[in-house]
Amino acid sequence: MGMFVKEVANLVGISVRTLHHYDDIGLLSPDQTSEAGYRLYSNENLEMLQQILFFKELGFPLKKIKEIITDPTFNKREALELHREMLLDKRKRLDTMIATLNKTIKHTKGEIFMSNKEKFEGFNFNSNPFEEEARKRYGDQAIDESNKKIGRMSPTEQKELGESMNNIYRKLANLRHESPDTKKSQAAIEEWYHLLNKMGSYSLEAFKGLGQLYVDDERFTKNIDQFGEGLSIFMSKAMAFYADSRMKE
Amino acid sequence: MGMFVKEVANLVGISVRTLHHYDDIGLLSPDQTSEAGYRLYSNENLEMLQQILFFKELGFPLKKIKEIITDPTFNKREALELHREMLLDKRKRLDTMIATLNKTIKHTKGEIFMSNKEKFEGFNFNSNPFEEEARKRYGDQAIDESNKKIGRMSPTEQKELGESMNNIYRKLANLRHESPDTKKSQAAIEEWYHLLNKMGSYSLEAFKGLGQLYVDDERFTKNIDQFGEGLSIFMSKAMAFYADSRMKE
DNA sequence: TATTGACTCTTACGTTACGTAAGACTTTAA
């Protein structure tokens, strides 16, 4: 009982060397070995391998995978549910890419116009595929995620949008002594949300995290409070309220 | 006019280093450089970059990408069409993986049984993602594709199916003096087709290619003709007829 | 029973596609 390396390799479509490698780094070592020292993979080994391959498909580095699956709190079922979410996300990105491709084909035919930004929709998934969803459950906090997004805006984009941003900042500054959950405040913060989504895609969660950053990270605090003292705190609250109320829908 | 490295990097979601690298290996060198030697990317450069990223998404190594796009016969539009096909294929695989995942979740709950083979459906895309579709247009012929599939059957699988295979071989050997397109012959060859699809997925095209191999490659010819002289030729014809008639449907 | 062919093992260097860091120059905003 137990399968030899090549059988496993054939079954799952990977190389023998890969299995050796996984053994070498302690990611997946077979339960048993034969008399002659041949690796014998059990059914449990195979199921673990399946999990590993799911993680890999989603872009996790092997080191991280090892950390995750050897963590005593690792829950197999939970991981599978996460895999599903992430795979669905990946499919969305793929669909976006296909849409981009179709547009591009039309574009080469001269039928439509395409902005440079549009040409790369679907690729531009926020940096690492895994870093995105993974933080939610494994490691770190989701906060510096939004931090990064800000850092990735290009100078030209920043210029293009700088004006609009200033306008909204001023509008919010004028409201900052009201409560953050009035209709006016929420309408203004919604503008802010839409503006941000023009340059990167912000989930409501990320939006809320960003708001948190406004009070946690003084680089933001300083910047924002130039438009009026206490604006950062006000925005942070308004953003949280906006995100929470919309997430209930 | 022209974008700096970081602008491009931000736009498409890759690193500056990556762009440097592509320049180093001659995959994508900017049209212009500034006085100070800064790289300046034109719109055409961006479009080429888009193509490169499509190829990359599909698993092509950079070296191969370079070959392809510097080939004088390279046709941009044709490439885009190919990209679309391949992306659709990729989505299919992803869907298969998601289905596998759903099954696995049920399996962990004990609701259903799952064979080892089922556990890896979607991963087991036939070896290289790119080698598959790519051969159709770029390089080589599709023939040795089926060759590989045969080579990848594991010993145990071969044993399991060896008996059934022999039965079909014998059945076909008895028919080999009839015409390959009679109902009997076609029914037998259909059994053969279904049997093969138990162990790997054969498109009708690949099936036909395999049949061709039976007469082209003497390793096959010898083996098959053990069951009766001329069987390989007979099977080859029958397989071609079967594939052609079913492809018209 | 000897041999052959297909697997297996370990060891180890090679490769791809960048990451990361260092040191120096440029450009822009303050």
Added chain:
DNA sequence: TTAAAGTCTTACGTAACGTAAGAGTCAATA
């Protein structure tokens, strides 16, 4: 004019294997 941010080249580091060599195992065959 000085700081901050961006850019350059050079170069070593890294992840995830690929590939090759030399040697032992195992089953089937001559």
